[in-house]
Amino acid sequence: MGTSLMLISPLPPTKPHQFTSSIFPHKTNQPISLPSSRKTSTKIQSTRNFGNFLDLKPEYQPEALDFDLPWHHPSDRPQFDVIIIGAGPAGIRLAEQVSLYGIKVCCVDPNPQSIWPNNYGVWSDEFEDLGLEDCLDKTWSMASIYIDDNNTKYLDRSYGRVSRKKLKEKLVKSCVFNGVRFHKAKVWEIKHHEFESIVVCDDGTNLKGSLVVDASGFGSNFIDRDDHTLRKRNYGCQIAHGVLVEVDSHPYDLDKMVLMDWRDSHLGNEPYLRDGNSKVPTFMYAMPFSSNLIFLEETSLVSRPVLSYTELKKRMVARLRYLGINVKRVLEDEKCLIPMGGPLPRTPQNVMPFGGNSGVVHPSTGYMVARTMALAPIIAFSINECLGSTRMIRGKNLYANVWNSLWPMERRFARECYTFGMETLLKLDLNGTRNFFDAFFDLKPYYWQGFLSSRLSLKDLLLLSLSMFAHASNSSRFDIVTKCPVPLAKMMGNIALEAI
Known part of the structure; x- marks a missing residue:
């Protein structure tokens, strides 16, 4: 729920991704400025009819860290204690925590310097407990829930949006300080032997490690699961379409984020959409940054089979038109698809899943980011215990020990x-x-x-x-x-x- 978060190597913002929610910054909110655009006047003219904003091209430009990373070179020894696949929030957080113990870590990702394109929302107290409150770029003191036109609830719990750049910079700088190496490549194959695994990359590099952790997301081919038919039958899906937009105005309170808006008055004149929404309902999730800058996300909390993305966007258009929200510019957009529930990965096996592919997505809400940040120190401690000089555990036994620390009974x-x-x-x-x-x-x-x-x-x-x-x-x-x-x-x- 919320802008769920992809805990994996980030994809371009126009591709489906996985997400989750729960973070927090300092109590003082920093102003968020609007990016400039050389095409603003043309875009405003093209959106005078409400709903046409879906035709606008997002102005988002991919960002990257502005400092270099310590790379693994072919001339270096390829032997590591832990190899982590994926430089999304899950992978980088685990690399940071494992390397605190002096364990030799290599993080492999096709784009390890890229800033994640997804919006992540979190409950502020959860990030404060983790010492990550300085990675929030905006907080709201309360959250609101519109049950219907006559019933609104207010939650006295602070909510925040994660600064993707601040969070990645903080975690990566800690990784660099702890000696983590990075390798820019895609993992092609993993070969397992009795006491080590070999990660084969698409650039021809072979990396050896005692433990391989896959933090590349739910779609990974390296994690053993039940057959596809069983997975399809058991998983629910959360799907959402989100946009960060400049608008003339909007009706939401600036001091409250909108966790759920279940109102459906906007579908009154569209029977087809209204009937569909009655059976498989969607809600609006909104982060108002100012009177003319807001993140809006039409969300299907969970459905099986997954709700049509086209249907979702039609409902969003109808909602914004009814609310009188005239979109002038689309700064970012994102498609979110989160598998929820279903069976956990098989155990034991030779690759340790972490993040979106390890079952930590909340089956009822889609929340994942804050929980993954909190679990990483627990998993790192277990890895250190298993790899330490007094407990030389390897192979599937290593996996089983670490897995049980992630999922005790x-x-x-x-x-x-x-x-x-x-x-x-x-x-x-x-x-x-x-x-x-x-x-x-x-x-x-x-x-x-x-x-x-x-x-x-x-x-x-x-x-x-x-x-x-x-x-x-x-x-x-x-x-x-x-x-x-x-x-x-x-x-x-x-x-x-x-x-x-």
Whole structure:
């Protein structure tokens, strides 16, 4: 949810990507300036009819770090302790944390100096806990949720947008200080031997490592999973279309970010869109930076099969037209596609997944960035323990030990509960979804905040479920009783299998 985040090697902003949300800066917000454009006057003239903004070409220009990196050279010894594939947030964060122990790390990516193009939103307290609050370029003191035209909720929890440049610079500079090497290439193949793996790159370079970590995203070919048919049947998908735009004006409060806007009045004169939205609802997620600069994202929280991207954009056009938002310039755009839920990677295997391909995407919300930042020190500690002089663990045993630090049994049980939440949402129409979130955000902050941040224990999740049922309307209780038995049975069966 939010501008979810790709925890992998970044793709151009017009390609599908994965995302997540939760970060934070200092309490003082820095002003965000509008980029200049030599084509502004032409673009403004072409958008006087609301909705034409989809035809505007984004003015985004790819950015890169303005300092050089310590590269791996062919003349260097190719032996490393850990090889990390991918220089997205997950890969760079893990490289930084592992290298703190003096472990020899190489990070491989086709574009390790590029700044990630995706917008990442996070809860400020989570980034503050990680010491990353200086990597936020904007914070809002509160978040708002529009359940419908007559019901708006305000969450007293600060939310922030991550400065992609600040976060990458901070993590990369720490990597450089700790001796991490970088190699600019695409990984072509990974060959596994009893005590080491060989990473074959498309430039002909072979890198040897005791452990290979794949942080290149969900679409990786190096992680063993169940067959494609099973994956397709089990995964839900979050899809979104986001734009950072200059507008004449917008109706949202500047001191609040809009976590969800479920209103559907904009579809009143378009029966086809209204019927579709009633069955598979979408909401608006918005970050207002100023009265004429705002990030807007039409989002399908979760669907199976995935909602049509064309349908999503049509709903966004209708919403902006109804709200009277006239887009003058499109500064950035992004397509987001996040697989949610589904089975975890097979274990044991010879490549350690981390980030989007390791199952850490919140099955009910799509959140991932803050949690991945928090998990990296735990995984790094486990890697150090296994590779240290007193525990020379290698091969699949190394993978199994590190994997268990990422997914201990209790967290796997909790993930099944979060997946149950996703399965429940998949069965709800617009009215059911509104009733769900109306009750959810009436819970004590400890529960809804803990749920969104993936930090509730099994006991907490049980208490949350009971409290949700108590707070729910009669129609919501009816939905729960009639639509949730099958997902509940699946959850209990999966927990039993995990326990065995």
